[in-house]
Amino acid sequence: MRSLCVVMYSISAFKNFKNTVFPPVTYSGPVSREMSQKSERRGIHVDQSELLCKKGCGYYGNTSWQGLCSKCWREEYQRARQKQIQEDWALAEKLQREEEAAYASSQGAQSHPQPSLAPFSKFEEKKTNEKTRKVTTVKKFFSPSSRTAPKKENHEGKTPSPSISRQASAETDRVSRDFVDFLKNLQKPGRDIHKQCRAFTESMANKRDLSADELSECVQDFYQNMSDRLMTHFKGSTDRVERVMDQVEKYIMTRLYKNVFCPETTDDEKKDLATQNRIRALHWVTIQMLCVPVDEEIPEVSDNVVKAITDIIEMDSRRVPRDKLACITRCSKHIFNAIRITKTEPASADDFLPTLIYIVLKANPPRLQSNIQYITRFCNPSRLMTGEDGYYFTNLCCAVAFIEKLDAQSLNLSPEDFERYMSGQASPHKQEPGPRTPAGPDGSPALSTAHQNLELLNGLGVRQERVLEAARNLESDLISWREAVEREVQEILAKYPLEIRPPPSAIDSDNVENDRLPPPLQPQVFAG
Amino acid sequence: MILYILYVYINIILPISLADSFYCFDLLALLTMSAQRVDAKVVMLGKEYVGKTSLVERFAHNRFFFGPYQNTIGAAFVARQIQMGDKVLTLGIWDTAGSERYEAMSRIYYRGAKGAIVCYDLTDRSSFLRVKFWVEELQKCEEHCKIYLCGTKSDLIETDRTMRQMDYHDVQDYAEEIKAELFETSSKTGKNVDELFQKVAEDIYNSTTFQLMTEEKGVDLGQTNNSYFYSCCHN
Numbered sequence: 175m176r177s178l179c180v181v182m183y184s185i186s187a188f189k190n191f192k193n194t195v196f197p198p199v200t201y202s203g204p205v206s207r208e209m210s211q212k213s214e215r216r217g218i219h220v221d222q223s224e225l226l227c228k229k230g231c232g233y234y235g236n237t238s239w240q241g242l243c244s245k246c247w248r249e250e251y252q253r254a255r256q257k258q259i260q261e262d263w264a265l266a267e268k269l270q271r272e273e274e275a276a277y278a279s280s281q282g283a284q285s286h287p288q289p290s291l292a293p294f295s296k297f298e299e300k301k302t303n304e305k306t307r308k309v310t311t312v313k314k315f316f317s318p319s320s321r322t323a324p325k326k327e328n329h330e331g332k333t334p335s336p337s338i339s340r341q342a343s344a345e346t347d348r349v350s351r352d353f354v355d356f357l358k359n360l361q362k363p364g365r366d367i368h369k370q371c372r373a374f375t376e377s378m379a380n381k382r383d384l385s386a387d388e389l390s391e392c393v394q395d396f397y398q399n400m401s402d403r404l405m406t407h408f409k410g411s412t413d414r415v416e417r418v419m420d421q422v423e424k425y426i427m428t429r430l431y432k433n434v435f436c437p438e439t440t441d442d443e444k445k446d447l448a449t450q451n452r453i454r455a456l457h458w459v460t461i462q463m464l465c466v467p468v469d470e471e472i473p474e475v476s477d478n479v480v481k482a483i484t485d486i487i488e489m490d491s492r493r494v495p496r497d498k499l500a501c502i503t504r505c506s507k508h509i510f511n512a513i514r515i516t517k518t519e520p521a522s523a524d525d526f527l528p529t530l531i532y533i534v535l536k537a538n539p540p541r542l543q544s545n546i547q548y549i550t551r552f553c554n555p556s557r558l559m560t561g562e563d564g565y566y567f568t569n570l571c572c573a574v575a576f577i578e579k580l581d582a583q584s585l586n587l588s589p590e591d592f593e594r595y596m597s598g599q600a601s602p603h604k605q606e607p608g609p610r611t612p613a614g615p616d617g618s619p620a621l622s623t624a625h626q627n628l629e630l631l632n633g634l635g636v637r638q639e640r641v642l643e644a645a646r647n648l649e650s651d652l653i654s655w656r657e658a659v660e661r662e663v664q665e666i667l668a669k670y671p672l673e674i675r676p677p678p679s680a681i682d683s684d685n686v687e688n689d690r691l692p693p694p695l696q697p698q699v700f701a702g
Numbered sequence: 703m704i705l706y707i708l709y710v711y712i713n714i715i716l717p718i719s720l721a722d723s724f725y726c727f728d729l730l731a732l733l734t735m736s737a738q739r740v741d742a743k744v745v746m747l748g749k750e751y752v753g754k755t756s757l758v759e760r761f762a763h764n765r766f767f768f769g770p771y772q773n774t775i776g777a778a779f780v781a782r783q784i785q786m787g788d789k790v791l792t793l794g795i796w797d798t799a800g801s802e803r804y805e806a807m808s809r810i811y812y813r814g815a816k817g818a819i820v821c822y823d824l825t826d827r828s829s830f831l832r833v834k835f836w837v838e839e840l841q842k843c844e845e846h847c848k849i850y851l852c853g854t855k856s857d858l859i860e861t862d863r864t865m866r867q868m869d870y871h872d873v874q875d876y877a878e879e880i881k882a883e884l885f886e887t888s889s890k891t892g893k894n895v896d897e898l899f900q901k902v903a904e905d906i907y908n909s910t911t912f913q914l915m916t917e918e919k920g921v922d923l924g925q926t927n928n929s930y931f932y933s934c935c936h937n
Contacts, residue, residue, distance in 0.1 A: 412739060510778075522755035523746075523778045523797035527804060561740045565779040565796050572799075572807040584803040 262344060269347050272354060345493070346428055353425040360418070363407055370400065371422055375429045382433055386440045390551035393426070393434075397554055416556075423554050424494045431493040434552065436544035445543040452577060453538045458595045458602055463585040464528045469516045478515070480619055482508035483537040490540045495553035498545060499563040506566040509533060523569075531573045546571060740781050740794035742906045745812045747836045748821030749829045750800040753854040756889035757821065758795050761899050784903045791903055800832075808836070809843055816909070817848045817902045824853040824886060827867040837880055848905050849882040852898060857888040 227235040227243035239247035353371075357364030374396050381392065400422055404415040436442045461468065470476045485505035492498045509529045513521035521529075539545070549558070549567065558564045576584070582592035594600040746754040755778075762780045778797045783790050798804075798811045812818055820836050823829040833851065840847055851873060859866045870886065877884040883901060887894040 416739060521778060523799045524750055524755070524801060526778045527799040556739075561794060562779050562781060564740075564743075565794070568796075568810055568813075572804065572810050575807045575810060576804065579806060 262347075266343065266347060269350055269354075349425060349428040353421055356421050367400070367418065367422065371425055375426055378430055379433070384439075386434070386437050386442075386547070386551060389434050389437070393430070393552050394555065396426070397423070401556075419554055420496060423496055427494045427552055430552075435493075435548050436541065440547070442544040442547050446541045449542050449574065449578070450538060450540075453535055455596060456535055456577065456580065459532075459535055459585065460602055461532060463587065463602075464532050466528045466532045467517050467521075467525045468512050468529055468532070472515060475512045475515050478508045478512035479533070479536075482506075482512070482533050486533060486537045486539045489545055495549045496557065496563075498549055499553065499557070499567055502566050502570055503563050505533065506530070506569070527569055527572060527576075530569055531576055534570070534573050534577065542574060546574065739792060741792045742816040743794050743796060743814060744817040744819065744902055744906075745796045745798055745815045746819050746821065747798055747808065747812070748800050748819075748852075748854075749823070749832045752800070752821045752823040752826070752829050753889055754797055754800065754821050757819075757852070757854065757887065757895065758797055760889040760892055760895045761795070782899075784900070786903060786907045789907070791907055793899070793903060793906075805835075809839065812840060812844055812847060815844060815847045816906045817850065818844075819850045819852050819898070819902070820882075821852045821854050822868065824855055824868050825858055825865045830868050830873070837882070841880070848902075848909075849880060850898065850902060851877050851882050851884045853884070853886040855888065855890075856886045856893060857890045860888075 225234050227233050227246055228241040229243070229246040231243060231246060233243035233245070235241040235243050236247075240250075242250060354368065357368050360367070378389070378392065381389065384392070397419065401415055401419055404418055405412075408414045436446070461470070468475055468479065470479060482505045485501050485508065489498045489501035489505075492501060506526070509526060510521050513525050513529060517525070534542075558567060582589040585592065587595075591600075595602060746758060748754050758780050762782060780795045780797075781792055782795065783792050785791075796811060796815070798808060818836070818840055820833050820840075821829075822833045837849060840849055853868060853870075853873065870884075874884055885894050885898040885901075887898055889895060
């Protein structure tokens with residue numbers, strides 16, 4: 175809206191050149207009315223009142239602020255946010271009560287001397303986690319959930335508020351609620367499962383000093399025990415056991431994620447960086463070198479390639495190992511689609527693996543090694559080792575291993591060429607007539623869109639300049655033409671001064687030779 | 703002027719590109735994942751173009767086996783149910799890339815496999831040389847994995863005997879030496895394909911680990927866990 179209004183103003187500014195200053199905001203008279211008439215003729219109706227802030231403060235509003243001006247929007251947003259925080263707070267309280275109730279009822283029979291948990295101990299726990307963690311590592315900058323938390327803590331001081339690590343806790347709460355809902359269907363064993371999972375996550379919180387392998391062993395032991403018990407309970411119905419185990423995994427790993435993903439006791443982070451740099455250095459690898467049976471010229475294929483890249487990048491944002499696996503599986507399905515469209519026959523592993531390698535090279539997924547390690551350590555093993563997800567995951571591991579070991583021979587290149595490409599002295603793209611736009615080194619779609627937009631803007635700017643220039647020329651032309659005409663008129667006037675002669679008084683007044691003329695003919699009568 | 707361009711960018715172009723990318727995410731969220739349980743993993747090994755994929759395709763489409771055909775987009779992974787007595791065994795068949803450039807990674811593939819079908823082309827002697835490489839690798843790294851040798855494209859030999867480059871008895875001797883089973887199959891006619899996979903399924907079914915897995919026994923809480931389940935997950 176506001177932009178449209180500005181456009182109009184700039185048009186009107188052309189019209190009366192001398193008044194290039196924008197009219198004041200309060201000036202809502204003839205200009206805008208005239209303009210709205212004009213735009214009506216073009217089929218766009220813009221009413222002046224629609225442009226103004228909905229609160230009626232007299233400033234212009236903006237659709238992205240729901241029609242409010244910046245000031246009113248800020249006020250409104252603050253209120254909504256405060257409300258959200260309060261709601262979250264209430265939800266957290268409710269969940270806590272629910273869990274406690276479930277816990278107490280299962281504890282009641284056994285009269286276990288477990289101290290009841292103070293409300294919001296979850297948040298306290300999170301806070302202490304934040305404090306004890308070292309902030310010096312680079313990982314901090316990548317970790318989305320922990321990034322904002324410490325800063326807020328400083329601001330808000332002693333009053334504990336749910337807005338601390340709100341994003342993380344909101345997800346944890348949602349998962350907890352889902353878990354409780356799910357277990358309600360199982361009645362008594364459900365309560366038992368909940369108790370066990372809770373106790374386990376709490377015990378894990380104290381084991382932060384253990385190495386990653388030991389942590390993994392703890393979790394795997396827990397999975398094994400749990401599935402054994404469930405197997406007995408469900409009398410060998412593996413389907414139901416699997417379903418419960420999936421929920422258990424989701425609940426546990428959402429809570430443990432922060433402590434066990436890329437732990438400081440391992441060199442996962444270093445490997446992440448190494449892989450990232452390696453992939454970046456290999457940006458010149460082409461489809462032809464890898465023998466990828468995918469033709470990106472076909473729109474449908476390139477669409478699938480883009481989707482596959484999005485999926486593999488999305489993996490990092492998931493917390494539960496199974497969800498991460500699901501991302502890999504989705505990515506693989508898109509790859510299979512791309513191959514099938516290109517080759518018009520089902521893909522085999524000989525087609526799939528090179529394509530996956532290509533996708534990984536193009537995507538350069540964040541924290542790839544950490545994610546792979548995390549899945550290997552904490553995923554329910556029965557799923558990882560044999561099923562379809564496991565197959566794609568194994569292929570991803572292969573792809574990463576291939577990229578790490580990749581040399582001239584594996585790309586069918588001479589060692590000299592390989593060295594030259596690696597050192598950046600030459601690029602294989604230059605010899606290709608392919609329509610590769612030099613948008614960016616990694617050619618990510620968002621980046622190229624941004625580039626296109628920028629180019630478009632530049633073009634618009636240039637055109638705008640040209641229009642202004644032409645208008646200015648026109649103005650000066652008009653002025654000079656007027657001057658020229660005036661001058662010419664003056665010149666002609668000077669050259670031919672207007673002399674008015676007195677008009678002649680009578681036709682024959684100064685006819686001197688009148689006397690010599692014969693007398694006028696007289697009518698005569700002839701008698702006959 | 704610059705202000706005006708900024709306004710246009712923020713108000714028109716930015717929302718459009720943002721909306722585009724969000725739309726994309728929405729679509730992806732709709733896609734669901736498959737979650738079929740698989741009891742045992744069987745890997746296909748062999749040089750490129752020996753016909754691993756055709757073999758899997760043949761097996762997956764065969765009506766001889768129990769259960770509906772799971773519709774996969776590619777033939778790289780196939781899950782197939784086989785009726786064994788009163789139980790159903792689901793085999794997950796893993797196709798592997800046979801090209802030499804991925805040789806170093808093949809170890810990642812057959813980790814935890816219950817069976818390995820090592821394929822060679824009956825009409826191509828060089829493909830058998832690679833068989834020996836895989837057999838040695840398997841014996842070294844995956845001792846619980848049962849090996850099946852599979853000579854492919856037997857239909858070609860039946861039409862023209864001179865095409866055969868690998869003698870049956872020579873390979874049979876080798877198979878006995880490494881305690882493997884030997885099959886000569888044709889994915890084109892389907893000859894011996896059923897027999898091969900039936901044998902694989904039987905062996906897995908009769909193996910102790912599978913029996914352990916499906917046994918309905920009470921839980922020994924004091925038992926330490928070193929089952930085959932996650933021994934593979936740590937190395």
